[in-house]
Amino acid sequence: LTAIRQGRIITFVETALFTRLVASYIEDDSYRALQVVLACDPAAGSVIPRSGGIRKIRWGAMGRGKRGGVRVVYFLKQASGVIWLLTIYAKNEVADIPPEALRRIREEIENE
Structure with missing residues (x-):
């Protein structure tokens, strides 16, 4: 998916692991909603300490809400x-x- 935020194009790239797992956790509509949230506010998730800027966001899963x-x-x-x-x-x-x-994953992404 590609979105536009403040005149800039935001592109989403999935790792093979993410692609393999996403359908078992959230439905397509919920996944699209997540992408919209991240495109509008890429800093929506919390930075994971000592990860080099990798973030984690809570997202509701099929009937469980954000907490679960x-x-x-x-x-x-x-x-x-x-x-x-x-x-x-x-x-x-x-x-x-x-x-x-x-941090190692981030370094590999940065070097692409």
Whole structure:
């Protein structure tokens, strides 16, 4: 999906992991709504400490609301206006992702 924000084009890129998981957590309409929220406000999620700028946003999942919903981990590559959707998971399924692993992912994205 590509959107326009303040005259700039925002492009969404999914990792293979995100693409594989997203349909099992949120429906298409909810996914589009998430993309609209992120396109309008790329800083909507909280920065994960020591991750190098990777963010995590809470999102309601099929009948569970935000608190019991999912977490979407993403990174905004400012220079190119690309939001990388890295992974999605249910709050009760995964503990926090180690910041060092996220930092390495961000570095790979930055070098593309």
